Amino acid sequence: MGFFKKLIKTGIGLAGKHLMNTANTITGGLAGKLTNTVIEGVNKHSGIIGKVAQGIGKKLFSEETRNKISNFADKALKYIPKGNVRTALEKVNNAAQGRTENNNAKLKTDNINTENSKQMKSDRAILRNKYVMQEG
Numbered sequence: 001m002g003f004f005k006k007l008i009k010t011g012i013g014l015a016g017k018h019l020m021n022t023a024n025t026i027t028g029g030l031a032g033k034l035t036n037t038v039i040e041g042v043n044k045h046s047g048i049i050g051k052v053a054q055g056i057g058k059k060l061f062s063e064e065t066r067n068k069i070s071n072f073a074d075k076a077l078k079y080i081p082k083g084n085v086r087t088a089l090e091k092v093n094n095a096a097q098g099r100t101e102n103n104n105a106k107l108k109t110d111n112i113n114t115e116n117s118k119q120m121k122s123d124r125a126i127l128r129n130k131y132v133m134q135e136g
Helices: 003-027 030-044 046-060 063-077 084-096 109-135
Strands: none
Touching: 003 030, 003 109, 030 046, 030 084, 046 063, 046 084, 063 084
């Protein structure tokens, strides 16, 4: 993997983690649960989503334009860090392009939920302590 590709991939991963931790802190963990639910839904229904996108693409764009968009999507997916989001997007992309190979990788939501819940509990404890100190 090229240096810049790795740098971009790492930056996207770190920015995403930071945003989700902040959102989870603010919402008490609801943002993480909502994100996981949406990703699981996209992953579960990727075939339908991809077929609809394929149908829309066939009606709106020429073959040449669809091929350019397809190549762009394939390249863009390489810059997304491996994980649930990338897996779901790859499945939708493959279905939209009429490919039959889908990653049948199982979502790692149990591990993510455990890590997120530990972080959320610690964040809530910190917020609770700050609130109590301000009240007192």
